[in-house]
Amino acid sequence: MNSPLKTLMAAAAIALASLSGAALAQSYPTRPVTLMVPYPAGGLSDVIARSVNNTLGKQLGQPVVIENLGGASGSIAAQKVLNGASDGYTVFQGSPNELILAPLAIASIKFKSEDFRLVQMIATAQIAFLARKDFPASTVDEFLDQARKAAQQGRPLTYASVGPGSFYHLLGEHLSKVTGIPMVHVPYKGAAPAEQDLLASQVDFFLAPYGKKYDDMHKSGRVKVLAMLNSERLDNVKSYPAITESTQLKNFTFNI
Structure with missing residues (x-):
């Protein structure tokens, strides 16, 4: 339980893992990227996302748009990211709360934490x-x-x-x-x-x-x-x- 909050990026990590050297040389991204936050606006997760999206956008050269989608302990947003295209244009800001605990507690959740790949930790919280x-x-x-x-x-x-x-x-x-x-x-x-x-x-x-x-x-x-x-x-x-x-x-x- 005393583990740090881990921010996991799903679709973008899958896309990067599958790209060949030739594909990596192509221009990316060519359009805005969505940062999926698994809770409604106003909470700490949302505040963290809004503190990093502009900097991330400058690094990528494209706007990073925040999408808030709450429900089922964050698993609804996680599932939406998994169901989307693995093209790097939707990334997930998550933690063990959504990717480990929620699947253990809610029988209807079918994904596993291994379906996501950690790209970068961006925050810890007291x-x-x-x-x-x-x-x-x-x-x-x-x-x-x-x-x-x-x-x-x-x-x-x-x-x-x-x-x-x-x-x-x-x-x-x-x-x-x-x-x-x-x-x-x-x-x-x-x-x-x-x-x-x-x-x-x-x-x-x-x-x-x-x-x-x-x-x-x-x-x-x-x-x-x-x-x-x-x-x-x-x-x-x-x-x-x-x-x-x-x-x-x-x-x-x-x-x-």
Whole structure:
């Protein structure tokens, strides 16, 4: 689980692997390239894509157009890329979340991670422990005490994820297991819609890939950042406790 987020490019890698030396000498690309993002606009995956597409376009000499397609823990977008032509004009920005975990969790997914080839890693992400703004806790330990009390009263807390079988779903299940506190999973098509419901207090918490926007939301009182799932405080998030500073979750360290 503590593996780095891996950005895998599918169709472009297949095309490059099959091109002969003569074909490589031909002009490529001659038209825009599509960068497929397997979640709706507004989430961290989308932000990453929009931070690299212009630079990639300059290197290729053609525009790189982002297409967002969420659903089924990112597998709908992955399958669309696989079903398309292996001509290098559609590439997939993905991770083990879509290419390993989703096929294991969803029986209808038929592709395997081996169907994709890693071209380049472009990002890693820290995991933030986010709670709704009106949740009556300011630390992870206080949060768990409240969660335990709510479960005993028959009102288990709800947690968001980007889909069944996703890394964030497994994190929530693991949290429930290691604490012995029943919790209810609420899947979304991506981080952006999950975040919207967290902001609206429709879901209690979200173990989410951290972006600077959460720092702004925390400071403006729209969401609570209780901790980072790091082993120690890192320079860019020093104002937030590492999960190891809690009493009940000292070993709950993860990143992607």
